[in-house]
Amino acid sequence: MLKKRLIGVITVKNGWAVQSFGYTKFLPLGKPDVIAENLDRWGVDEIFIQCIDRSLKNYGPDIDLIKKIASIPLSTPMVYAGGIKNKDDASNVIEAGAERIVIDSQLHNISNSLKQISEYIGAQALIICLPCVLEDSKLKIFNYLKKESIEFSDRIMQILTSNFASEILLIDKSNEGNRGSFDSKIIEMFPKVESEFILFGGLDDSELSKSLISKKNVSALAIGNSLNYFEHSVQNFKKNLNCNLIREPFFSNSYGDL
Amino acid sequence: MKKTIGIVDYGIGNHNSIRQSIKSLGFKSKITNNKEILQKCNLILLPGVGSFSTSINFLKKKKLDNFLIDQAGEGKAILGICLGMQLLGEESHENGINKGLGLIKGVVEKLSKDGMHHIGWNNLVSVKNDNVFKSFDNKDFYFNHTYGFKETKNQTICLTKFKSISFSSVVRFGRIAGLQFHPEKSQNNGKSLLSEIIKDLCHA
Numbered sequence: 383m384l385k386k387r388l389i390g391v392i393t394v395k396n397g398w399a400v401q402s403f404g405y406t407k408f409l410p411l412g413k414p415d416v417i418a419e420n421l422d423r424w425g426v427d428e429i430f431i432q433c434i435d436r437s438l439k440n441y442g443p444d445i446d447l448i449k450k451i452a453s454i455p456l457s458t459p460m461v462y463a464g465g466i467k468n469k470d471d472a473s474n475v476i477e478a479g480a481e482r483i484v485i486d487s488q489l490h491n492i493s494n495s496l497k498q499i500s501e502y503i504g505a506q507a508l509i510i511c512l513p514c515v516l517e518d519s520k521l522k523i524f525n526y527l528k529k530e531s532i533e534f535s536d537r538i539m540q541i542l543t544s545n546f547a548s549e550i551l552l553i554d555k556s557n558e559g560n561r562g563s564f565d566s567k568i569i570e571m572f573p574k575v576e577s578e579f580i581l582f583g584g585l586d587d588s589e590l591s592k593s594l595i596s597k598k599n600v601s602a603l604a605i606g607n608s609l610n611y612f613e614h615s616v617q618n619f620k621k622n623l624n625c626n627l628i629r630e631p632f633f634s635n636s637y638g639d640l
Numbered sequence: 641m642k643k644t645i646g647i648v649d650y651g652i653g654n655h656n657s658i659r660q661s662i663k664s665l666g667f668k669s670k671i672t673n674n675k676e677i678l679q680k681c682n683l684i685l686l687p688g689v690g691s692f693s694t695s696i697n698f699l700k701k702k703k704l705d706n707f708l709i710d711q712a713g714e715g716k717a718i719l720g721i722c723l724g725m726q727l728l729g730e731e732s733h734e735n736g737i738n739k740g741l742g743l744i745k746g747v748v749e750k751l752s753k754d755g756m757h758h759i760g761w762n763n764l765v766s767v768k769n770d771n772v773f774k775s776f777d778n779k780d781f782y783f784n785h786t787y788g789f790k791e792t793k794n795q796t797i798c799l800t801k802f803k804s805i806s807f808s809s810v811v812r813f814g815r816i817a818g819l820q821f822h823p824e825k826s827q828n829n830g831k832s833l834l835s836e837i838i839k840d841l842c843h844a
Contacts, residue, residue: 384802385761385780425827427761427782455660459782459825476689479656481784481825501735503652504691504723506757506786548757548786576754601760629761629780632827 386595386627387427388620389461391582391606392417394433394447401607403559405434405513405526417610418451422458424616425632429458430604432484436465437527443471445478452479463511468495469502476503484551486511489538490525500546508547509580513555514568521571524555534573542575549601550575554583559607562587566594580604588622595627643842644668646681648708648724650698652690654824658721661824665835675707682842684711688722688822692732692748692787695723696740705741712743717815717841722785725811725818734787744811744818746792751805757786762821764798764809772833772840773797773810779829781821783809788820815841 392414393402399417400408411417414431421429431451433444443465451460462475463484475483485496485508500508513524515531522531523538542550552572557563563584572579582604585591595603609615617631645667647655655671662669662685669685670677678684686708699705712718720728729740732748740748751758766777776798783800789808798810800820811818817837823830 383762384758384783387760422827449656452656453660455664456657457661457825457827457831459784459822460657473652476652476654477656479654479660481654481657481689481822501691502694503689504734504786505755506759506784507689545755548759 385427385629386600387602388616388628389428389430389580389602389604390421390426390609390616391430391432391604392421392610393606394431394444394464395435397444397447399610401559401610402434404556405558407559411610414447415451415454418456419454421609421616422454422456424614425629426458426609426616427629428461428602429456430461430463430484431480433464437486441465442467443475445474448475448478448480461509466499469498472499472503476507482507482509484509484511485547486513486526489541490527496541496546497544505546506548509549509551510542510547511551511553513553514572515555516565516567516571521568539573542573542577545576547577550577550579551604552579552581554581557584558582560584561608562590564590564594569594569597569600582606588619588624592623592625595623595625642666642668643682643838644670644680645838646678646684647671648678648684648686648704649673650695650702650704652694653687653723654689655687658685658687658824661831661834665831665838667838673702673704675704678707679711683717683719683838684708686718686720686724686727688724690723692723692726692734692740693736693738696727696732696738699727708741709743712816715815718743718817719837719841720818721824722820722822725820726787726789728811728816728818729789732787743816744789744792744795744813746789746795746808746811748787749790751786751788751802751807755786756803758788758802759784762800762802764800766797767799768797770797770812772836776829776833781809781823781826781830781833783821785820817841
């Protein structure tokens with residue numbers, strides 16, 4: 383049986399892993415590679431590295447960071463987001479050691495680079511990111527480049543129904559960083575699409591998480607802050623979730639060179 | 641003496657991931673599309689990630705397609721991972737119909753008509769006795785693909801089930817093997833399996 387996934391999220395700003403609160407306030411956590419090594423050892427199902435300042439500053443993807451994390455060596459699949467603009471960027475990210483990439487800023491550009499990226503690396507390696515907000519009882523997409531919320535346009539709907547990507551990373555932007563607060567209305571109000579959702583934002587509560595991961599169109603839960611700083615947080619979260627839809631918690635007996 | 645694994649560089653692929661994993665298992669590796677270097681390696685590895693058409697066209701452009709077929713004929717150990725396994729097949733229907741290396745008797749097709757992707761951790765079901773894979777029966781490994789072999793001519797060692805679909809997750813024909821999943825990204829089970837299949841193919 384294909385299991386649903388628990389994804390550990392590492393938010394990176396200026397090269398440092400940070401704890402994020404709605405992408406507006408940040409607290410430093412340490413080196414991203416150290417956190418990735420912990421998540422790997424604790425048996426998380428995927429590791430998502432999101433470098434939140436790469437697109438804003440037009441820096442391109444952080445290839446050195448991807449290589450550094452891949453060199454741990456990481457035995458967990460790595461997903462990367464940040465600064466990917468075209469198929470060359472996407473190819474470099476995959477070659478550096480990521481299995482999959484997340485695209486956000488390209489959704490708001492007119493270029494057809496999303497299609498090119500999809501054809502080049504395959505749709506299974508491509509995830510579309512949609513930070514969403516509920517405003518005036520309407521579901522809107524938050525464009526963080528312009529810092530404004532926009533409605534689901536025909537062009538965005540065309541992208542979402544085009545099969546360019548394999549999954550949609552659906553972020554509850556308002557509740558990101560708040561405990562146990564993911565608003566399930568975001569899934570209910572989302573336009574009808576075939577793709578499955580990875581949910582992110584305010585998902586540390588096991589009861590809420592269990593009800594969300596049980597939904598047919600949800601393939602994974604992505605959790606940031608709370609998985610990053612407690613020993614064995616992944617195993618404990620899976621244990622508390624008590625859900626046979628995900629892999630059982632696993633305790634490694636390997637401690638490297640210690 | 642340490643075995644050397646030649647990782648075929650076909651322009652796109654997770655070369656760094658697989659190289660790091662192989663290194664941690666105690667093997668040497670070279671990432672290259674140079675035929676002379678690959679010929680000297682104990683095992684040739686075709687890594688995963690990317691689309692079939694991009695990768696097979698790159699192999700053809702570098703004249704590596706015929707080289708790999710010749711190497712297989714001479715008994716060289718060859719291991720394909722994910723897309724690398726699909727390249728071993730007769731043809732693929734991803735982005736049109738493209739011929740593969742024809743080392744495994746099977747056609748790579750969309751797993752489901754509606755294009756569902758098979759992404760995440762799933763288990764292997766042994767369907768043919770094989771010394772390496774029998775100890776990994778029912779263990780979980782990481783998959784990330786949309787296409788695969790629905791059947792092969794008696795070369796499927798393990799199957800994996802996804803919704804109502806069943807596909808070949810491990811194929812083997814002598815010293816040629818293909819893994820549809822990513823052992824290098826499947827934590828402890830993946831490390832053990834990768835180590836054992838490399839040793840087995842090299843000594844077979």
